[in-house]
Amino acid sequence: MTTALEPALSVRQVLALDRVLAGEPEVVAGAGHLDRPVRWVHVAEAADVGVMLSGGEMVLTTGVLLAGDPDAQAEYIRSLHRAEAAAVVLGLGRAFPAPPDVMRRAAERCGLPMVVLHRPFPFVELTEEVQSRLVRHKFAAVSLSEAVRTALTALITTGAPLQHLLDEIAVHAACPVVVTNLAHRVLATAGERSAVDDVLRDWDRIARQAWGYHPGPSGTGGGNQGDGWIRAELGGRGERWGRLVLCGHRGDAATGRLLADRAAEALVLHRMLGGPAHSWEEESAQGLLTDLVSGVVPARQLLPRARAAGLPVNRRTFVPLVVRGGDPARLDRVLRLLGLPGLVAELSEGATALLLSLPRDQDAEALAEHFAVRLRHETGVPAVVAAAGPRTAWDDVPFGLREALHVAEAAADTPADQDGPVLVRLRDVHLRGLVRLLRDDPHVQSFAERELDGLLCGPRADPRLLPVLRTYLATGRNKSRTAQLHHVSRPALYRRLEVIQERLGIDLDDFEQAASVHIALLAHDAQQR
Structure with missing residues (x-):
């Protein structure tokens, strides 16, 4: 259930009240400005009433002090216009039996709604009716403000993520809510999914329109433009770092600004308490890439989110990459140094995904290789970058990300080598990649346990021999290299290999038996990971 307030009374709505209709109101000037909000109703006969107003008042008068003086x-009317009155209501009677032409023409020139009442009408009834409605509305606005503040504060104190706060704001605002950085890139959204998608689908145009706002009177610098677009600036300690936008708020502008201000205060507090560990930009990229990998949401439906997040998507080549153990901030810095557009996010512990978006006339393979080389140079660590084949269709991106993840997992068992390849593709993981795909198959699990039973189970099991066997097979059964890597003499290695063969009941000099044990060991390692 939404809690957004109905708009405050406008001039048109005041004229539609039963008590006003009894006075037979007639709009004689300013008919195009009847949607002005009425802040208060003021009964005044003074000729200089304008100096007593502060704007937004509907002024009720009989004009008794104005009769017979066209200049007055x-x-x-001009003084009411200067004071930004909402409208003037003239009760016809002894002073003016008919609408005075001088006042009507002046009101039309000023764009001030002028209404005459053809039947005698006690002004006190109108003031009571309108004032009571305005007071109730103001009280409801204050109650809404406190309800929003309380709800958001409770979420913050329980450590709720940003998305939970935005969902709560969207419930109260009854419209889509968007958070952007200063470059207008969308960081997070909330609200009814179809409505949010409509906003994001044409975000570039909408953002240009929305950023034409004029600063509002609120402390956060809120502003609004027609159709209920209301924004509030996000920042603190003299620095702005984002904006919150209510998209198509149906309540009155004052209520919308109130909601936006309370929401902005909560988001600033949330960011200050949350610390710099995960910025909203990282969370936005992480959410998008995670949804792409999972496949729960069709890629086509995620396209507006990607575009609004600042990723170029029209006529592009997409290159999915995954780095094991890479720091997202460092990877993003390398992307910026090379001027490559893309998204970076940690998908799981130790696996950071990158989605490059390149012009189709550029060599995607060469640029991916260049990124991997630069990354190794910047970090000084022989990190391996797993790459999927370039994709020119957005719908193929999820499969590409999953392929890059698979390659990264398959390459994880390979020892990092400073002189080894910096970019690993599906064709480079060979048997290790196939075993990775089949690691959860019960038949493969049984095969691995059966082949390695002598080292894993029983009273004579010795898992310390597994590293020796692993190195021996990985080096192509090179005894000298294996002894060197394990810092043992060759005679000592021979004795260990003899023990391994005895316990497994195999001959490692037999290619088929050695291959069988090698596959079993790859499967065992994959299952353990």
Whole structure:
């Protein structure tokens, strides 16, 4: 259930009240401005009433002090216009039996709604009706403000993520909510999914329109433009770092600004308490890439989110990459140094995904290789970058990300080598990649346990021999290299190999038996990971 307030009374709505209709109201000027909000109703007969107003008042008068003085009548209307009155209501009677032309023409020139009442009408009834409605609305606005503040504060104190706060804001605002950085890139959204998608689908145009706002009176610098677009600036300690936008708020502008201000205060507090560990930009990229990998949401439906997040998507080549053990901030810095557009996010512990978006006339393979080389140079660590084949269709990106993850997992068992390849593709993981795909198959698990039973189970099991066997097979059964890597003499290695063969009941000099044990060991390692 939403809690957004109905708009405050406008001039048009005041004229539609039963008590006003009893006075037979007629709009004689300013008919195009009847949607002005009425802040208060003021009964005044003074000729200089304008100096007593502060704006937004509907002024009720009989004009008794203006009768017979055309100059005073015209100045009376001009003073109301200067004071930004909402409208003037003239009760016809002894002073003015008919609408005075001088006042009507002046009101039309000023764009001030002027209404005459053809039947005698006690002004006190109108003031009571309108004032009570305005007071109730103001009280409801204050209650809404406190309800929003309380709800958001409770979420923050329980450590709720940003998305939970935005969902709560969207419930109260009854419209889509968007958080952007200063470059207008969308960091997070909330609200009804179809409505949010409509906003994101044309975000570039909408952002240009929305950023034409004028600063509002609120402390956060809120502003609004037609159709209920209301924004509030996000920042603190003299620095702005984002914006919150209510998209298509249906309530009155004052209520919308109130909601936006309370929401902005909560988001600033949330960011200050959350610390710099995960910025909203990282969370946005992580959410998008995670949804792409999972396949729960069709890629086509995620396209507006990607575009709004600043990823170029039209006529592009997409290159999915995964780095094991890479720091997202460092990877993003390398991307910026090379001027490569893309998204970076940690998908799981130790696996950071990158989605490059390149012009189709550029060599995607060469640029991916260049990124991997630069990354190794910047970090000084022989990190291996797993790459999927370039994709020119957005719908193929999820499969590409999953392929890059698979390659990264398959390459994880390979010892990092400073002189080894910096970019690993599916064709480079060979048998290790196949075993990775089949590691959860019960038949493969049984095969691995059966082949390695002598080292893993029983009273004579010795898992310390597994590293020796692993190195021996990985080096192509090179005894000298294996002895060197394990820092043992060759005679000592021979004795260990003899023990391994005895316990497994195999001959490692037999290619088929050695291959069988090698596959079993790869499967065992994959299952353990």
